[in-house]
Amino acid sequence: MYWLGGNMTKILILEDDDFIRQQLAGILQEKGYSVVEAASVGQFNKIYEQEEATIDVFLLDVYLPDGNGFDVCRKIREHGSQIIIFLTSCDDEDSIIKGLDCGGDDYVVKPFRVAELVSRIMANVRRISGGTDxxxxxxxxxxxxxxxxxxxxxxxxxxxxxxxxxxxxxxxxxxxxxxxxxxxxxxxxxxxxxxxxxxxxxxxxxxxxxxxxxxxxxxxxxxxxxxxxxxxx
Structure with missing residues (x-):
């Protein structure tokens, strides 16, 4: 299991593709993470209002049926310093820079290997948990x-x-x-x-x-x- 600040790391996945979201959630849960899911910005807002303080990592799709991940990222950054990783099919330089500029910590381009995404999550967790000499x-x-x-x-x-x-x-x-x-x-x-x-x-x-x-x-x-x-x- 992976721990952040003494607690099991909790991840929120905002992804409108049911197959991608559910598959990813299952894999992350098998690896010891606590996972919550949202398929739209509306669902995200409801979860965020109730569980903001308990979420450590946000995995955000960019294009959603009722909004976009960039605006969601800005909202998260207004309230906290949690880890934000974009899951995007846009690998052009402008989109990547926009994601980083609005507060994202990292991005993973679809289709992605789950092993790569898990490595990125772990790297971010280690980064904010402190290092060694x-x-x-x-x-x-x-x-x-x-x-x-x-x-x-x-x-x-x-x-x-x-x-x-x-x-x-x-x-x-x-x-x-x-x-x-x-x-x-x-x-x-x-x-x-x-x-x-x-x-x-x-x-x-x-x-x-x-x-x-x-x-x-x-x-x-x-x-x-x-x-x-x-x-x-």
Whole structure:
């Protein structure tokens, strides 16, 4: 089971396709999540009024018979900081940016693999539940306290800026981190200015230094025009 703040994680699925919604609900329940379902914005509003404080994660379809997921997302953000993931058939850049701009934490494009969605949910839960001083991914080890990186027991030399970028990516593993988020976080936390081109070069160098996992997959994925994501298994 997966726990958030000491309680079983509760997920609300807003999806008008009965087959997708019911199948997804059943799979998530088998994995230990508590699930509630809504097939329309009207149904969502009734559930939300009664159970808002108990819901940890919202899975929102974008296009619904009586509204849209973007407006629902804004409503949720006005009242709380729960996790919001869009389930959308729209994989164009404008729709993705709109979803993130209105407060979404992540998005999954239909048709999606359930394993991928579950990984995204878990990544978000871990992100807001806090992390540890040591992160390990196969043969890669990142020590946040000592700001060191090793791969296959070999020390990797990274600059302070590269480590800051790496830290932001790992703390949001599995999630898309927008380019402007890097600028905000690095300015606020470290008091240093990082321009657009510097970020591009820094990520490129990180990719080269880290190499690939044993299965050949890269650690960092570039989301064209939006940002970057630390890929998880």
């Amino acid at each position: 040591i992160y390990k991914d196969g043969t890669l080890t990142v020590d946040f306290r000592n700001k060191s990186v090793t791969h296959a027991d070999k020390q990797i030399c990274v600059s302070p800026t590269e480590f800051h970028v790496l830290e932001i990516l790992i703390n949001n593993k599995g999630l898309i981190v927008r380019r402007d988020t890097f600028f905000q976080k690095m300015w606020d936390r470290y008091g240093t200015f990082v321009e657009d081109n510097t970020l591009t070069v820094t990520v490129s160098r990180l990719k080269t230094k880290l190499g690939n996992r044993e299965d050949g997959r890269a650690y960092i994925e570039t989301i064209r025009g939006i940002g970057y994501r630390w890929k998880i298994n």
